Amino acid sequence: MSRINRARIVDGDDTSAASLNDRFDDFSQANAVDQFNLRDAAVDLPQLGTGFQAPFMQSDNLGKSDLLHAAPVSFSAQGSTPYSTPHVLQDGSANVTIATYTGGLTVTPSDVFRIYWSLSVRADIQNTPYRQGMQFNTIAGTGGGGNFDVSTSAGCFVAWLQWDITDAGLTHWTEVPGQGDFKTAIGSYHGNALLNCQATTVIPLWSVYMRNVNNGDSSSGTTEEATAAGWRGVSGAWHYVPGSNVTVYGLRIVALGVMHPRRASAGTSNALVLDVAPASNVDLEYTGGRLVTFVNRVK
Amino acid sequence: MAYVKPNTFSDGTTLLAAEVQGNVDALRIYLHEGIVQADLLNSQWVDTRHVQPPRFDPLTGLQHGVTGQQGGQWSGAFVNLQFSTSYVTGNGFGSSAGDWRRLPNTTFDIDVRRNAKILMHWSVEMEGGPDDVPAVSGRTPAIADRYSYVCPYVGTMDLAGRNNFDPQEIKNNANGFRSSPPYGPDRPYSACNGYGRRTGVKARTLTAGADVTPIGLCTWSQIDRSAVINWSIALEVWYL
Numbered sequence: 001m002s003r004i005n006r007a008r009i010v011d012g013d014d015t016s017a018a019s020l021n022d023r024f025d026d027f028s029q030a031n032a033v034d035q036f037n038l039r040d041a042a043v044d045l046p047q048l049g050t051g052f053q054a055p056f057m058q059s060d061n062l063g064k065s066d067l068l069h070a071a072p073v074s075f076s077a078q079g080s081t082p083y084s085t086p087h088v089l090q091d092g093s094a095n096v097t098i099a100t101y102t103g104g105l106t107v108t109p110s111d112v113f114r115i116y117w118s119l120s121v122r123a124d125i126q127n128t129p130y131r132q133g134m135q136f137n138t139i140a141g142t143g144g145g146g147n148f149d150v151s152t153s154a155g156c157f158v159a160w161l162q163w164d165i166t167d168a169g170l171t172h173w174t175e176v177p178g179q180g181d182f183k184t185a186i187g188s189y190h191g192n193a194l195l196n197c198q199a200t201t202v203i204p205l206w207s208v209y210m211r212n213v214n215n216g217d218s219s220s221g222t223t224e225e226a227t228a229a230g231w232r233g234v235s236g237a238w239h240y241v242p243g244s245n246v247t248v249y250g251l252r253i254v255a256l257g258v259m260h261p262r263r264a265s266a267g268t269s270n271a272l273v274l275d276v277a278p279a280s281n282v283d284l285e286y287t288g289g290r291l292v293t294f295v296n297r298v299k
Numbered sequence: 300m301a302y303v304k305p306n307t308f309s310d311g312t313t314l315l316a317a318e319v320q321g322n323v324d325a326l327r328i329y330l331h332e333g334i335v336q337a338d339l340l341n342s343q344w345v346d347t348r349h350v351q352p353p354r355f356d357p358l359t360g361l362q363h364g365v366t367g368q369q370g371g372q373w374s375g376a377f378v379n380l381q382f383s384t385s386y387v388t389g390n391g392f393g394s395s396a397g398d399w400r401r402l403p404n405t406t407f408d409i410d411v412r413r414n415a416k417i418l419m420h421w422s423v424e425m426e427g428g429p430d431d432v433p434a435v436s437g438r439t440p441a442i443a444d445r446y447s448y449v450c451p452y453v454g455t456m457d458l459a460g461r462n463n464f465d466p467q468e469i470k471n472n473a474n475g476f477r478s479s480p481p482y483g484p485d486r487p488y489s490a491c492n493g494y495g496r497r498t499g500v501k502a503r504t505l506t507a508g509a510d511v512t513p514i515g516l517c518t519w520s521q522i523d524r525s526a527v528i529n530w531s532i533a534l535e536v537w538y539l
Binding site for chain 1: 301302303304307308309310312314319322326329330334337338339340341344345366367416418443446448449463464465466467468469470471486487489490491492495497498499500501502503504537
């Protein structure tokens, strides 16, 4: 019997001699001063307190383990707008790679829900998608080089976070708070105002630039150069404090492209919009990544 | 001497405050100065890590023995350039195991005093190549297919401490060097070509041990030389 483990006296208890004696005799047992009644309560350090501040952590694999990119997962750019469904990250064998939480993970207003993710990606482009729907800057030519149209290189894919907070069936995926689904009509496009991209990672696709320029002007010998983005790691983060308890059953990363930025006109917001023009010439490949879930209790 | 209560109570007798107080007073004396060896559990139940205070290492900016944010390191206000190079790692062509080496300066040695959750945040900004040394079949990848990888590790750099889902790549600036002025890389370092900033978070559960645990960044390169021009690491340790 542990000494301090004796229940407190509460209303309704009988006060008997035996009960009172036991409370003093508790201190008379040999070998009974131990970790429970001394170390954890008195000697131990509060900064090593158990689990209160970080009650939950989980790390899940995303995509496919393929360090040398031997056979990456590939998916195509969207050819219609608004799109139907985004691409859900998978392992290359048509199995989606998502985070699930047994019985649901309840996040309270006293918690900070912290999500981090990463993924290795590569743009697979053919022909000249940077000339299809993308914005150009015209560089004036001198010395016989002529004018050059140089893309802003702003074509990109986006990857963002969805969750299921309905049930463990994982059929009710929605965007997390602060994140839109890129289906809002923006001019003749569909996309998200940047305000609604709070759980979005942008994946660049190419660089287009002039080579052999002469003090900033194109001249004889100047050429347009285009470089597709090679393999690269991309990452993202999202933090959330719910207003009331939320039970999370799953988290996943979905991806969509080709996007490009859309500059705000008066009264509108800057946005990322889906551009279907280059769709037939762009695929996105990916291999492995991580999805980290961490819950901090802050009050 | 062991605690012996001065007063024992019996049913049917008057409970006197003085007797209760006498027991309490005796207990107070016992707890202050009377605990003897026989009263203690006869096995080790307090370890050093339970009674030693937290420790702060000003050179590494790292705290040991505190839950929460433990410390961080970065390339600093002065040049603290690091390198990832196949001269050290071997090119590892054809082998997913690779030949990983620690990225200098980017490792914590953390004294974990109880089982803990850890989050390691990291970032690197790197320029890869140009490496235009001709490829050798079966030994080195094609020039355009060379990458430098950066990966977090915990404890060891084998697959027990490192995971193939964690590495992130920087591409070789693949077009080599100019052969006429201005000399230098033939193509610019762009976000799509030989340059990039990579960030990640590594989550692990650590078991308290007698020794410190290294947590940091390792690298494996297929490029002959890549400059890690900026980097940072930060560590959170949350005791379970």
